[in-house]
Every structure is written in structure tokens, then in C-alpha cells.
Amino acid sequence: MCGIAGIFHIGTAKPVDPARVRTMTDAISHRGPDGSGVWTAPGVGLGHRRLSIIDLEGSLQPMGYADGRFQIVFNGEIYNFQALRSELEAKGHVFATEGDTEVILAAYAQWGEACLSRLNGMFAFAIYDQADRRLFLARDRLGVKPLFYAALSDGSVAFASELKALLVHPLLRRVPDERAVEDYFAFGYVPDDRSIVKGVRKLPAAHHISLRSEGGLAEPQRWWDVDFSQRSTAGQGALEEELRAIMREAVSSRMVADVPLGAFLSGGVDSSSVVALMAEQSRRAVTTCSIGFDEAALDESSHARTIADRFATDHHSRTVGADQFEQIDRLAEIYDEPFADASALPTLSVCELAREHVTVALSGDGADEALAGYRRQVFHAGEERVRALIPQTVRGPLLGTLGKLYPKADWAPRPLRAKTTLLSLAGSGEAGYADALSVTGPDARGALYSDAMRGTLGNYRAEDRLIELMRRAPTRTGLDRAQYADLTFWLPGDILTKTDRASMAVGLEAREPLLDHRLIEFAARLPDKYRVRGGQGKWLMKRAMEPYLPRDILYRPKMGFVTPISAWFRGPLAGEARAMGSRSALARTGWFDGEALSLIAEEHIAGRRDHGRLIWQMLMLDKAVGRLFPV
Template sequence: MCGIVGIFDTTGQREIDRAALHRMNESQFHRGPDEGELYTEKALGMGHRRLSVIDLATGQQPLFSADRSVVIVYNGEVYNYRELMAELKAMGHVFQTKSDTEVVLQAWLAWGPDCVRRLQGMFAFGIWDRNQQTMFLARDHVGVKPMFYSLLPTGYFVFGSELKSIMTFPELSRKLNPRAVEEYFAFGYVPEPHTIFHNAFKLPPGHRVTLRIGDTAVAPEKYWDVPFKLAPARAQRDIEEELISRLGECVQSQMVSDVPLGAFLSGGVDSSAVVAMMAQQDKEAVVTCSIGFDDPEFDESKYANEVAQHYHTTHHAQVVDKDDYGLIDTLAHLYDEPFADSSAIPTYRVCQLARRRVTVALSGDGGDESFAGYRRYRYATAEQRVRDKLPLGLRKPVFGALGRLYPKADWAPRMFRAKTTFEALARDTVEGYFHGVSIMPDRVRAQLFSDRFKSELQGYSAIEVFSRHAANSPTDDPLSLIQYLDFKTWLPGDILTKVDRASMAHSLEVRVPLLDHTFVEWASGLPPDIKLRGGEGKYIFKKSLEPFLSHEVLYRAKKGFSIPLATWLRGPLREKVRSAALSPMLLETGIFNEAFLREMVEQHIAGNKDYSAPLWSVLMFETFLRVSVNA
């Protein structure tokens, strides 16, 4: 696992500023503390920070072809690299190393841009081919590894593993992108392809870029997508057996390492499934790491301990203070743009713990997206059943009126909090799901933003992110559609971003067997009614795991990696959030309505309304401005 950077002069005329390249590379030293190298030639500069995991002796980068006409910088792991190496050797390719980096380079020489279709793993890389005068970038199928880039008006193209790396380039402005601001306050993160800055972008998952001397625009091209193509009907037992077989193969392929390897174990279904499969593959005890909380409401450590004991793992656990809120500035520096998922705090802590024991950790991320495990899928499908029975022409006026009139009863039991449901039922499937997952719904953002900022947006709404992806969806099944939307937004923009930055902050490589793209393809073809059945999410996944995990681990209510956010903002963080929400720096942006900011703070602190998610997003935005923009 590594960090990569590059500068490409599309005019083909200028020498590269080596000092600027060095600053870019060293800004992400934490991603690869073992080694760092730079390479420059006319119109090209590449840099690499290395965390040594495979081929410790000869895996240095940038790596060159035998005639030095092609050079690569690469971040990731290709799990089928040995099979590809054998295939390439049979074609006459000669290898100088045993690294998967060289496999990717030789794959480019053999298959050109289509080399990415042959790779199975997590990766982001850049290749310069002098003979073809071509710069090629690619990001893995589901977006486990990041890639940021910018093409500047002067003709310089810069790229890197983290936003901070390209933002060190002196010509890149820190002007905020208004659309990205709107998206952040809707989703809690900035979805691909935007970043918070005006002329900086994320290469979306499953995309590649080919750029040549003389090009004046960047056109990312999609090479893969989650297919959601229904497979022929089969007996449930056959599906269960194939699921376990495929999962075992994915886990086994990702256990290859020349350094200590272990796993996260939260006690949830997905991480427990990965540990169970690891235990089948290795005679030695699996090293597992988990954190617990000193508040029983948020603690799941008993289930992690149960799985650890059952599989005789070498288990390392740490109890975290539920008031562990001292990381706010650290998180802003790690993420480089506002990021409002508060579970970034425990994620940081579990990565910190794991790195003391291992260099590589397997994670259970991805199971909820593939097998419909999130609670919101149950809510969305229940709402869809109502939509299917009533035409939009009837639903919109009736439920729209109910949504406007019904109070936002945050203080009431969940069964009486109907306002959001009424508002969702007045919308179609995509709009309803957007409304359900937004940390700050349309009516709240309308009050949050100033008139001046709303004018800058020119009518743009974050719903357009979902609308764009829905228009390209390979499925119109309601459950599969919202899973697809999560694969395009929530998974890469929030979940994988959170884990990548938290793990790389500690120079820890995290692998995600459930997101092997061939496993994702297969799971997407399963019937929706065996993913979510009778209100039970991940139905087929859990049934398949019954021989391996206890009923309590599989079927207890999901807690998630949550923290007591509402309590923090009414207690120990009360003055911090008040100061941040009303800070001159925040207000001087012209983005916000000061009166509504003040109302949110006072209403939440008084306990009249729960504005915890909106206030946390404001706090993280203010911290981002202070740490990453005005530092």
C-alpha cells in the first residue's frame, strides 16, 4: 500500500519542478514510510511513497520497463498477479521483480488500456508511455483506493493518492466548489467526481483516463460497473454453498502478504464472516483487533470476543472512552475536505490499535451494500410498497401536505416520527431514497444557506447526483436500484474513504474481501427477495453463515460503529459547536444563514430538537476551513 503523485505537462515542452514534485510526495509520507523515490524527465514527474507488503526486496517505484520507455507508480494490491505473471511470461514477457507492480506494467505493454479489465484487486496507478506519448490513470472497480487529479489552465496535469498531495501544487486554487458544498451538506461527504475545491476531481471507481500530449480536457471512461443482472433461478441451498465457496476464495486470495496480517473484528456479521473464513484457510491463529466502548449502548465487544474465542484467534481489544472527541482537527487534516461521518473516530482508533500488531488487516466492509443489510433498505422498500399502490398524482398532494403539517418530533418514540416518511412518500423512488439518506434534507438546507449562496448554486441540488446515477442504472428493481446508488456514492465516498484515510494515517493496509469485484458481480445477480426477506437484511448471507457463526451474532439488532453525537453536542462539545457555527471565518464565506445556524445550536443544546447530524457537519466544515484552507 502506498501513495503516488505525478505531474504531466500536456504541452510536452516544460521541465518539471522537482521541488514541487517532492512537496507533493512528502505530503503523504504516512501512506508509505518505508521508502520514497522521485523520477523526472521532460514534461513528466512521478513520485512514490512505499509501504512494503509484497516483494520487500525489489518492489521499489517508480518502476520502469526494460527499455525505460514506460514507467509506473502504483498504489494497491492485485490479488491475481501470480496468475497474470504466468500468463504474461507465456506470452514472452520478462520480469525483473516478483511484484504485482511489474505485473500491472507488463499488462499495460500487453493489453494497453484494457489491462484494467484483467486485474482483480484494489488499485490506483499512473503509467507514462513515452513511445505513445500517453499518460494513463486507472482506479479499481469499486473504488477501494483513491485517485485525485486536476488539469490546470496552464496545461499541467497533476494527480495523487490524496487531495492534499495535488493541493500543494502552487497553481491549484483553493476556491470552493459551490456544488460540492451543497452535496456535502446533503450527504455528509463530497461524492465522486467532485472534490470540495473548484478544479480538483476524484477519478470515479471503475474508470480510467488516457491523456496525451496536446490534450486540453480530461475525459474519464468507465470500464466496469456493478451489473445487477439476474442469474438463472437456483435452489437456495445451492446459492448458500456457492456463496461460502466464493467468499472463502476471496479471503484466501487476500491473505497473501510478506508482512504480519490480521483482521478487524467488530462482532458484526461481515467482519465475523471474514474472520471465520480466514480461520478455515490458516492453521495458525488469526490475529484479530477490535475496540469497545465504555458505554453499553454503543459497545459490541462481547460479540467480537465470542467470535474470537470460537475461532481461537489471537485477539487484541481496547476500550475507548465514549467521549473520545479529541480527534476533530486530526480528522480534518486526514480527509482534506469536509467529512461528516462521525464513525471516522472509532475507525481511526481501531486502525491505530491494529497497526501495533499487523501491517495488513482484512475488513468486512461491503456486505451491507451487496446483500441489503442497511436498515434504510427496509424503510425504503416499505415506502416503495406504498408508492406501488398509490399513483404519484395522489401521493404527492396528500403526503406532501402531511409532511409539511406534521411536526419534526425528534423527542418522540420512533413510531411517531412520521414527518420524514410522509415527505419520502410524496416523492418517487430515487427522490425518496435521497430524502431518507440525506443528513440534512432539502427543507433544512434551504434554511441553512444564505440567499447569496443559493443564487450561486443556480438551482443546483444534490439530488442530481442520484439522478445521474439512476439514469445509468442497469436495473429498475427498487431494492437493486438503491443498492446501485450506494455503490456509486456512499460506498466510495464515505465508507471506503473513511477506512483508507484512517488506515493510511497509521501506515496500515486494509483489504476488503467482500468487495472483490467478481464477488460483487455475482452477488448483484442474486434475486432481491433473498437479500431482504421478511424485514431481515442480508438474509441469504446470514443463512449461508449459520454453520460458522452463532445465531446471536448473525441475527441480533445491528448497532453499527456509532458514537453518542447528540449527547456530545449538548454536553462537552456544546461551546465548541457554538463557537464553530458562529465563527467569523465560517460566516465570512457567505454560504450560511447566521440566524438559522444560531437557531440550530440553541434548539439542539436546549434539547428541543435533534440537530446533531447537521451541527456535526457544520463543525467539520468549519474545522476543514481552519485546518485545510486558512491554515
Template sequence: MCGIAGIFDTQAKRPIDQALLARMNQTQHHRGPDESGLHAEPGMAMAHKRLSIIDLSSGHQPLFNEDGSVVVVFNGEIYNFVDLIPELQALGHTFRTRCDTEVIVHAWEQWGEACVERFRGMFAFGLWDRNKETFFLARDRLGVKPLYYALLDDGQLIFGSELKVLTAHPALRRDIDPRAIEEYFAYGYIPEPRTIYQQAFKLSPAHTLTVKRGQPIPQPREYWDVPFQPLTPMTQAEAQEELIPLLRESVKIRLVSEVPLGAFLSGGVDSSAVVAMMAELSTEPVNTCSISFGDPAFNESEYAAKVATRYHTNHRVEQVDADDFDLIDKLAALYDEPYADSSAIPTYRVCQLARKNVTVALSGDGGDESFAGYRRYRWHLNEERMRSFIPSAVRRPVFGLLGKLYPKADWAPKIFRAKSTLEGIARDSVEGYFHSISLLSDAMRARLFSPEFSQELRGYRAVEVMYRHDAHSPAQEPLARVQYLDIKTYLVGDILTKVDRASMAHALEVREPLLDHKLVEWASRLPASLKLQGGEGKYIFKKAMESHLPNEILYRKKMGFAVPLASWFRGPLKEKVRQAVLGPTLAATGYFNADYLRELVDHHQAGLRDYSTPLWTLLMFEAFLRRNCGAKEQLER
């Protein structure tokens, strides 16, 4: 696991400022504290920060081919590199190391842009081919590893593992993108490929960008997608029989390491399944760690302990106190742009705990998206049944009116919160799902933004992200369609971003077996009835794991990885929230309706409504502005 950075002159071979590149690279020192490397030649320079995992003695980067004409900087792991080396050697390539990085340069020589289709793993890399005058950026299929880039006004292309690498370049314009703000307050993050800055972009998962010097910059090319096409019909027993070997192999190839390795163990289904497979594959006890909470409503540690006991792991637990909110400003520094998932706090702490004993940790991320574990999938399918019975010409006016008239009841169990359901049924399938997952609804964002900022959006709505992905989706059935949308948005923009920044802040590599693309492809082809059955999410996954985990782990209520925001904002963070949301930083932007900001704060702190989610979203936006933008810069859009 590493950090990469580079500058490529797309127009000519002008000298590159190596001192500037070194400063850009240094901003991500936390990603690779073991060593640094930099290579420069006319019109191109690349730098690297290394966290040594495999081939500790000779895996230095930037790394070259035999004659030095191809050079790469790489972040990630190519798990099938052991199989690719003899194949490439048979084709005439000579290897000087035994690391996965060298596979990339020879695979490029052999297969060109299609080399990424041969890689199994998580990766982001930049590659320069001097003979072809070609620069190549690539990102793995699911977006486990991040990659940012920007084309500067002078024709230089800059890239890096984190947005802070790009903002370290003085020529990057920091004009904030109004559409990114609209998206942030809907999703809680800024979906690919946009960033908070108009000039900077994320390279989307499963995309490459090929730039030839002196030619126009093309759009990134997609090289893979989740298929979501039905498998040959199989019984439940056959599906269970196929799943376990796929999971076991996915875990096995992620156990290759020359440094201490362990796993996160929350006590949930996914992390417990990964630990079970690790224990069965390992001759030594598995190192596991988990976070506990004093509040029993958020505490899963007893379940993690049961799995640890069953598999005799070396288990470590640390408690996160209810007042563990000192990370707010640190999180703003880690994420570089607004990011509002409050579970970033316990994720940061569990990575901190893991790094005390291991350098590599396996996680259970991805299981909910692939096997339909989220509760919201059940609610969406219920709404879809209603939509299928009632024509849209009736649904929109009737249910839209009922939704407006029905009182909002945040305090009630979800089954009684009919307002959101009625509003969702009034919409089409995509907009209904978007409505169900939005942090702030369309109506709330309409009140949140000032008239001036709303005019600046020119009618743009965050739901367009979902419509764009749905139009491209191979999925047909209702469940598969929303799984696809989550894989393209929530998984990469929220979950994987959170884990990457939290882990790399501690120089910890995290590997996700449930996001192995072969396993994801197989799961996507399963019929909905094997994913969600009788209200039970991850049905086939749980059935397959019954011989490996107790039912109290597999079939208990899902808890998530949350923090008690509502009580924080009425208690120890009461004044901090008031000062941040109603203070000068947000006011100076001109983005917001000051009366509505005050209503959110007053009503929440008086206990009239639970506005903890929008308040946290505003709090993190304010922290981003304070750290990354001066008041003058905020207004110069």
C-alpha cells in the same frame, strides 16, 4: 499500500520542477514510510511513497519495463498477479521482480487500456508510455483506493493519492465549488467525481483517463459496472452452496503478505464472517482487534469476544472513552475536504490499535451494500409499495401536505416518525431514497444557506447525483436500484474514504474481501428475496454462515459504529460547538443563515431537538475551513 504523485505536461516537454514534486509527495509520507522514489524526464515526473507488503527487497517504485520506456507508480494490490505473470511471460515479457507492480507495465504493453480489465484487486496508478507519448491513470472497480487529479491553467496534469498532494502545488486554484457544499450538507461527503475545489477531481471507481500529449483531454472512460442482471434461477440452497466458496476464495487471495496480517472484528456479521474464513484458511491463530465503548448502546465488544473465542484468535480490545473527541482537527487534516461521518473517530482508533501488531488487516466493509444489510432498504421498499398503489398526481400534493403538517418527532422510535415517511412517499423513488439518507433535508438546507449562497447554486440540488447514477443503472427492481446508488455514492464516498484515510494515517493496509468484484457481481445478480426476506437483511449471507457463526451474532440487531454526539454536544463539547458554529470562520464565508445556525445550537443544547447530525456536519466544515482556507480565501470564490 502506498502513496503516488505526479506531474505531466500535456502540451510540451517543459522541464518539471522535481523539488516541487518531492514536496507534494512528502505530504503523504504517512501512506508509505518505508521508502520514497522519484523519476523525471522532460515533460513528466512521478513519485512514490512505499509501504512494503509484497516483494520487500525489489518492489521499488517508480518501476519500469525492460527498456525503460514504460514507467508506473502504483498504490494497492493486484491479487491475481501470480496468474498473470506466466501468462505475460508466455507472450514474451521478461520480469525482473516477483511483485504485482511489474505486472502493470507488461499488461499495459500487451493489452493497452484494457489491461485494467485483467486485474483483480484494489488499485490506483499512473503510467507513462514514452514511445506512445501517452499518460494513463486508472482506479479499481469499487474505488477502494483513491486517486485525485487536476488540469492546471498552464497545461500540467497533476495527480496524487490524496487531495493534499494536489493542494501542495501552488498553481492549483482553490476556488471552492458551491455545488460541492450543497452535496456535502446532503450526503456528509462530496461524491465522486467532484472535490471541494472546482479545479480538482476524483477519478471515479472503474474509470481510466488516457491523455496523449498535444491532444485535447478526454473524459474519463468507464471500464466496468456492477451488472445487476438476474442469475439463472436458483434455489436458496443452491445460492448458499455457491456463496461460501466465493467468500472463501476472496478471503484466501487477500492473505498473501510478507508482513504481519490480521483482521478487524467488530462482532457484526460481516467482520465475523471474514474472520471465520480466515481462521479456516490459516494454520496459525488469526490476529484480531476491536474497539469497545463505555456506553452499552454503542458497545459490540462482547460479540467480538464470542467470535474470537470460537476461532481462537489473538484478540486485542481497547476502549474508546466517551470524551474521545480530540481527533476533530486531526480528521480535518486527514480528509483534506469536508467529511462528516463521525464513525471516523472509532475507525481511526481501531486502525491505530491494529497497527501495533499488524501491517495488513482484513475488514468486512461492503457486505451491507452487496447483500442489502442496511435497515433503510426495508423502509424504502415499504415506501415503494405505497408509491406503486397511489398515482404520483395524488401522492405529491396529498402526502406532501401531510408531511408538512405532521410534527417532527426525533425522540420517538422510527416507526412513529411519520413526517419523514410522508415526505418520502410524496416524492419519486430516487428523490424519496435521497430524502431518507440525507443528513440535512432539502428544507433544512434551504434554511441553512444564505440567500446569496442559494443564488450562487443556481438551482443545483444534491439529488442530481442520484439521478445521474440512476439513469446509468442496469438495475431494474426497487431494492437493486438503491443498492446500486449506494455502491456509487455512499460506499466509495463515505465508507471506503473513511477506511483509507484512517488506515493510511497509521501506515496500515486494509483489504476488503466482500468487495472482491467477482463476489460483488455474483451478489448483484441475486433476486431481492434472497437478500431481504421477512424484514431480515443479508438473508442469504446469514443463512450461508449459520454453520460458521452462532445465531446471536447473525441475527442480533445491527448496531453500527457510532459515537454519542448528542450527549457530547450538550456536555463536554457544548462550548466548542457553540464557538465553531456561531464563530467567525463560518460567518466569514457568507454561505450560511446566522439565525438558523443559532437555532440549531440553542434548540439542541436546550434538549428541544436532536440536531447532533447537522451540528457535527457544520463542525467538520468549520474545521476544514480553519485548516485549509483563510477568511480572505473563503470569500474569494
């Protein structure tokens, strides 16, 4: 696992200062504390920071191939590199190292862009072809590894694993993108391909882009997509066995490392399944790490201990208190862009704990998206069945009117919020699911914006891009479309961003076996009844894991990392909440109505309303703006 950065000049071969590239990589030294390297040629410079995982003494980057024609900087792991290496050796390729980086180079030399479909792994890389003066940037299928890029005023394009490496370039103008602010308030993060800094873009998951010495900045091209349009006809028993086999191989391939390796263990279905399959294939005790909370209602550590005891793991646990808010400034520094998922705090804690014992940790990320494990997906599938029974001409006027008249009940679980359900049913399925994914709805956002901000945004509404994404998705059912949105929009923007930045901040490599593309493609072909049944998501996975895991682990209610943010803003962070209306970095932007922000804070502190999540969003935006756009 590593950090990469580079500069490429379009239209000229002007030299690149190696010191500038080195400054960029130094800004992300946490991603690669074990070494660094810079390579330059006329018109191009590539930089790398290394976290040594495989071939510890070799595989230094930037790395050349084919007498130096191709140069690469690479962040990630290719899990099938040994099989690919054998195939390429049969075609005459000769290797000087034992790692996966050189295999990518040989694969690109052999197949060009088509090499991407042969790679099973997580990756973001840049390959420069000196003969064609072409820079090729690519990102993995699900977006596990990040890649930012920006066109600069001197005609160059700079790229890097994290935004902070671009920010040290003197030609990058620090101007905020108001549409990114709208996106952030809708979803709690800035999704691909936008960035909070205007002119900076993220290469979307499963895309590549080619930059040539002549011509402008091309648009990224999609090279893979998850297809829900086909259905398997196999029976339940055969599907269970196939799923176990795919999961077993996905875990096994991610256990290859020349450094200590372990796993995150929450005690939920996903991480417990990964640990069970690791224990089955390991000759020694698996190292597991979990975080407990000092509030019983939030604590899952007893479930993690149950799994640790069942599989005799080398288990490490740490209890964290509700005072994690002391890490807020560090969190803002780690994520660069505003990021409102409060579970980033315990995620950082478990990564810190894991790094004390291992260098690589396997996680359970991805199963909820792939196999319909979120309650919102199950609920959406039910809503879609209702929409299919009642014509839109009836639903819209009738349910829309009832929804407007019904009182709000934000305190209740979503299935019991009749107002939310009625309004959702009145519209399209895509609009309903976009609303389910949003953190702060359009009306609430609009009430907070200043007149100037509303004028700047015009007709732009963050949910529209997600609605269009779902409408164009290769799917059959409402459940398909919900999962497609989660896999292609929510997963890279929230879950994988959270895990990548938190793990890389402490020099830990996180691997996600349940995001193996073969598992994703298998799950997308499952009939709905094997994903959701009797109100249970991940139905087939739970059945497949019954030989390994106890029923009280498989079928207990889902929890997840929870942080007591509402209590913080009525206690130690009340002053931070009050400051946002007048004394914060946000107040200087002119984006918001200061009186509206003050009212939100006072209502929450007094206990009249629960605005904890919204205030957390505001606080994280305030911290990011203060860091990125200082006065």
C-alpha cells in the same frame, strides 16, 4: 499500499522539477513510510511513497518496463497477480521482480486499457508511455483507492492519492467550490467526482482517463459497472454454496502478504464472517482487533470476544471513552475535505490498535451494500411495493398533503416517522432514497444558507445527481436501485474514504474481501427474495454462514460504530457550537446565516431539539475550511 503523485504537461515537454514531485509525495509520507522514489522525463514526473507488503526488497517504484518505455506508480494490491504473471510469462514476458506492480506493467504492455478487466484488486495507478507521450490513470471498480487530479495554469495536470499532495503545488488555486458545500451538507461528504477545492476532481471509481501530449483534458471513461439487470435461476442450496466459495476465495486471496496480517473484528456478521474464513484457512491463530466503548449501549466488544473465543484468535481489544472529541483536529487533517461520518473517530482508533500488531488488516466493509444489509434498503423496497400499488396521480396529492400536515418526529426510528414516510411515498422512489441517504435535507440546508449562497447555487440541488444516477442504473427493482446507489455513490464517498484515510494515516493496509468484484457481480444477480426476506437483509449470506457463526451473531440487530456527538455539543464542545455563528472560519465565508446557526446551537445546548448531527457537520466543515482556505 502506497501513495502516488505526479505532474504531466499537456502540449509541451517542459521539464518537471523532481523536487516539486518529491514535495508532493512527502505530503503523503504516512501512506508509505518505508521508502520513496521520483522519476522524471521531458514533460512528466512521477512520485511514490511505499508501504512494503509484498516483495519487500524488490518492486521499488516508480518502476519501468519494456526497456523503460512504460513507467508506473501504483497504490493498492492485485490479488490475482500470480495467475496473471503465469499467463503473461506464457506470452513471452519476463519478470525481474516478485510483486504485483510489474505484472500491471506487463499486462498494460500486452492488452492496453483492456488490462483493467483482468485485474482483481484495489488500485489507483498512473502509467506513462514514453513512446506515445501518454499518461494513463485508472481507479479500481469500487473506488477502494483514491485518486485526485487538477489542471493547472501552466498547462500541466497534477494528480495524487490525497488532496494534501496537490495543495503543496504552488499553482493550485485554493478557491472553494460552493456546489461541493451543497453536496457535503446533503450527504456528509464530498462525492466523486467533485472536490471542495474548485478545479480539483476525483477520478470516479471504475473509471480511467488518458492524457496526451497534444489535446486538452479528456473526460474520464467508465470501464466497469455493476449490473443488476440479470437474475440467477439457481436454487437456494446452490446459491449458498456458490456464495461461500466466492467469499472463501476472496478472503484467501487477500491473506497473501510478506508482513504480519490480521483483521478488524466488531462482532457483527460481516467482520465475523471474514474472521471465520480466515481461521479456516490459516495455520496459525488469526490476529484480531476490536474497539469497545465505555458506554454499555454502544459497546459490542462482548460479541467480538465471542467470535475471538470461537476461532481461538490472537485477540486485542481496547476500550475508548466518550472523550474522543480530542481527536477532531487530527481528523480534519487526515481527511482534508470535510467529512461528517462521526464513526471515523472509532475507525481511526481501531486502525491505531491494529497497526501495533499487524501491517495488513482485513475488514468486513462492503457486504451491506452488496447484499442489502442496510435497514434503509429494506425499508425502501417496502416503499416501492406501495408505490407500485397506488398511481402517482393519487399518491402525490393525497400522501403529500398528509405528510405536510403530520407532525415531525425526528427522534423516532425511520419506520415510525409517519411524516417522513408519507412525504417519501408521495414522490418517486429515486427521490425517496436520495432523501434517505441525505444527512441534511434541502429545506433544512436552505434555511441555513445566506441569500448570497442561495444565489450562487441557483437551481443546483445535491440530490438531483443521485436521483439521475438511480434512474440510469442497470436495474430491475427498487431494491436494485437502492443498492446501486449505495455501491456507486455512498460506498466510495463515505465508507471507503473513511477506511482508506484512517488506515493510511497510521501506515496500515486495509483490505476488503467482501468487495471482491466477483462477489458483487454474484450478489447483483440474486433475486430480491435471497437478499431480503422477512424484513431481514443479507438473508442469503446469513444462511450461508450458519455453519460457521452462532445465530445470536447472525441475527442480532445491526449496531455499527456510534459516537455520542449530541452529548458533546451540550457539554465540552458547547463553546465550539456557539462559535459557528460568528467566530468560526464558516462565518468568514458568507455561506451561512449567522443568526440561524446560533439558533441551531442554542436550541441544541438547551435540549429543546437534537441538532447534534447537523452541528457535527458544521464543525467538520469549519475545521476543513480553516485548514484549506486560511485568510
